[in-house]
Amino acid sequence: MPNDMANDNALLKAFSAMHVDGAPDWFGAVTAAGAETFETLGLPTNRTEAWKYTSLRGLGGLAFAAPSADLEPVEIPRDSVADIKGIEIVLVNGRLDESRSALDNLPVGLAITPLSKAMERDGGAVKHALQDESAIDGLPLAALSTAGITGGVLIEVARNADIAKPIHIISIGTAGDEPVAFAPRNVVWVGANAKATLVESHVGVGEGSYFSNSVTHVTVEDEAIFHHYKLQNEARSAYHVAMTHVTCGEKVIYDNFALSCGSKLARNEIRGKLDGSEILYAVNGVYMAAANQHLDNTTFIEHAKPNSQSREIYKGVLDENGRGVFQGKILVQRPAQKTDGYQMNRALLLSRKAEIDSKPELEIYADDVKCSHGATVGELDDNQLFYLKARGIAEHDARNMLIEAYLRDALEEIRMDSVAQAFGAKITDWLAERAKREDAAS
Template sequence: MATMTTTYSTRGADPATAPAFLAPLDHLRSGLPGAALSWVRDLREQGRERFAAVGLPTVRNESWRYTNLRDLGKLTFQPAVTADSDACFDVLPTVRPEGHGPRLVFVDGRFRAELSSTEGLPAGVELLSLATALTDHGDLVGDHIGRLAAADDRPLVALNSAYLADGPVLRIPRGVALAQPIELVFVSVGAEGRATSFHPRTLIVAEAGSRAVVVEHHVGCGTGTTLANHVAEIFVGEGATLHHYKAQREGGAAFHLSHTAATVAKDGCYDNFILTLGGRLSRNEVVSTLAGTDARTHVSGGYMVRGNQHADTTTLIDHAQPNGTSREVYKGVIDDTARAVFQGKIIVRPQAQKTDGHQLNRALLLSDTAEIDAKPELEIHADDVKCSHGCTAGELDDNALFYLRARGIDQETARGLLIGAFLAEAMEEIAEEPIREAFHSLVAGWLEEKR
């Protein structure tokens, strides 16, 4: 019988970093949920094999050219293996004033049932943890996990697959419209003197004609170092609409790495907005594939960083079928010695005629030492399209600042008003007004801390 051997290119990666991340797996494998399922074992082993061969990406990898994980590779992380960590919050974050409604809470990547609720969900909607799904509902996730987030050219997806254990699972049945948002809360607990890692996997399936709003909160407590390596796979069915909003405000010692892969069927719409405020180093990568005709996607966000923070936003919108529409609007505010990265790419396939794609990134530099690296790209293989992109960076308008000061407004208040006005265009991309207001409050809080 012939034997097939798989080899992996290590160009743009550092295999020497792999053993430190994979060593704990030997003690965890038998205790991970879903160990009885062959496809789960295969997915974990493929992820382990892939990451062992390549390790962490380096700046030699074009996609990681502006984000260096060297400091991450120097640390030794202990994986979070239980759900016993203290949540550290008297009141968990929410966009609902009353605080009630469907919500899943994960502490250090593990589900906390006592902090979660499925109240108010229509019949047929499934909202549960991946650990439970792997144990009791393998058929719910088996057809979807690993289909969109491929580990072949993404080492951190491979690492996530190797540790596949828990995360949120949401399925909205055909034709069901959820009346209230579903909240997913991820709490990172930083223990002093110990670096902790966790690798949640999110699965969302919005079946044909359904509609839902999902809000993610990523928060941190404690002063220890944490690594949250998130992967999300999102399936938007024919004529379905999914609004997916995320606020990331983890602690100053947190590494937050996220890869979201979405596919949108005919007449479907995937709407993504990410607000980045926290973390020592963060990278939010979003890949949205318009796989059906007349599909739409909005991939937008805001990033506000200061001190020595590093925030990377990397997007890919793939127009694979005709009559697709995409819109990207990102605004960033960078202060002190912080650094931001924006890499946005739109691909229009040869068959994707009548594509309408728009991309915009603008950055506001508040200090002479702040930095933005921007790389907008259009790759067009069709001839009947309408595509545009714009990318600018600048400082606060001195004339506008003087105008406000001349009317009795103090320096910091005037700066805050101008920064808020600058971010307003991106925030308007949030279609749901209550969530838009909640995110505006987070921005106001960031500005208040600056004063």
Template sequence: MSAVMEPGEHYRVDFERLCGDLPGARTPWVRRRREAALARFAERGFPTTRDEAWKYTDPGVIARRAFAPAPAAAPVPAPEALEPFRIKGLDCHRLVFLDGRLAPDLSDVGALPPGVVAGGLARTLEEAPDSVEDRLGRYAGDEDNGFAALNTAFLTDGVHLHLPPGAVLDRPVHVLHLSTGAGDGTVVHPRNLVVAGAGSRAVLIETYAGLHEAACLTNVQTEVLLGEGARVEHYKLQQEGDKAFHIADTGVYLPARARYRSHVIDAGGRLVRNEIRVRLDGAGSECVLNGLYLLGARQHVDNHTVIDHLAPEGTSREYYKGVLEGHSRSVFSGKVIVHPGARYTDALQANHNLLLSENAEADIRPQLEIYADDVKCAHGATVGRLDPDALYYLKSRAIDEDAARSLLIYAFANDVLDRLPLEPVRAYLERTLTARLLHGRKVEELI
């Protein structure tokens, strides 16, 4: 390897080496898009804090490091290693990806309604690339975001969920993206594509997790395309290892009366970015973005949301809460743009943070841009500490300091979990998060 290589240059070298083996390599349009994306990445590079959208999250620590593609043959973990990420009581179609590639032996998709696809995107690109030609990349973030461009260049695998018009998926699809953490400095580029035809319904649950403490990078991109009146419920449970980098970009397209609800839960990772861009492009469409982050040590989590109201009578609701300990830091950016013609838009946004340490920091950036009449837009944001009056009140009721604090923290976070419609997911998170948040302390005894 040359010592004078520009930062990021090794990605081109890796690309030259790997591109013949990446999925869809024989399909001209796939190859053209990969090359265009790589060229875009070469031109833009990684974002820096000089980019407005990355002001509070410095990707330099990723940019400076030469992440190598994870080996194609990931070590297959023992089944019990997956247990902590199983959601008890959830009857689901299960897909497991190891280091970015579908692991059929660990997956259990089961029976699907006619015409429904729930599998690996790599397989689609190999066997039926034409079925996704006009969809893949349509709402990608490649143009503005070097990470997204890199994802398109290297995209290996990810979930491909396709629902024909009117299809109703009764059982949720649970996708476990697992980093086996073979070593520091590896990168995977998961790519997910959800196409939900008019009037269709589906629930997608994604878990991102690491099996080992490795400084690896997960650079994921997800596109969610709904048809008219379609409804998609999307959970993302981010439980990466403590040293992991997780950069995610999600683009969502909503035509008339479509509804997309997202629940992003961040518990793991060293540096995490969840970008969600939603285009409400048809009358009466609706999006809900909920989030909860529970951070400690030196974790940094950035939730970056952009909601474009392009059509009348759209509704958007954002509700993010975070609990921060140690030297952790959170960023919430909520941009809502009500474009001309998007009359009767109804947009609400809230972000509340509970700081448990002097050294934790929460940055909040609400941005409302309104270019239409007759709209309702509001936002609320708080950064606070545990209420001393509430602590005193609880202690005066015989509850000790530790338990009182636990109870108040639990109540703060549980408010978001209470909004999760799927009971097994809620219960799973309550178990895992409560234990993490309270260091396994006394709330368990109180319940």
């Protein structure tokens, strides 16, 4: 398809024009490998199994440019960002804003280093992550991102450190008339027996179209506890594709929660390798789509060793012609006996035009495992609605109460109260927007 190829080339050109200031020589080989892999794979279409329900056709048609070398002078859109008191790191169009990021005077045991500086270190976590071929192998968007890494940070939590305050990455996208693409890259290393929390807020400023194509590498060493929460609240004209690679050692507790409500099209993909025993691994989330939004959550969990547990619960609300996609694959390798895996996607359709596609997948090579998956699609319960109305509550208030209850229930999965509260506020905002739409329509 010559047309597709032309689009691929234009995208690759935009990404290849990006660079990280002061990168060492080996970095050139990393971006070249990314470009090469992307060229081979091409921008995925619905014919690619992993992208069956999420078309990136809209991306190809937009002439993206690399972000300008100078930081865009934007305010942090506090209304969109998760409202938590954290250690803030600010990225604007994929570039680290050092002046607004907490790089110094950090708690003992925590180091945050700009990606460019971290790359200078030989044998460091960044080099290890960027040179990992499996991070882009067969993954066209991660490869494209690697072809044009714009910036980011290395977050290191020392062995035995307990960082109580959450680390908060705020990634801001902004564009004028010309669409902008960028590729944030963050590398997180949590030392053995350490404990930390990372929150990501992905937000936008202005009406312009931008494409955030990020990759995050997370390594959690033995017996460490890492909470990882993400708010995807991008501008409604934005494209958001995020790949998170997670590797867990022995007895790790890793829990991920993603709340997705922004962007025109988003894919939140988390690939976890459970490379130890007695791991508790959880990836959960909530997605709320309204008109012309497409929200995709794709997860891959590989159980490589025996006796680990994975839990996965996603809940979605799809309004107007909003569309949700859930793909969850659990792979249990032969040595991973006594694996316990559970996966569930629940979707609530609020409109006849809304759509959900669920694709659970189990691939099991061990013979003594417990794995289950499920998916439900439903509408609001008539009995509950009537009960509320029979007590004097108007139809649309009653509906909102039930939707809110359904969504808030999912927040129980978040282990940190302040984050659950901040994410709960986004649910409230979303429902208020919805109520406004309904009032305008009636």
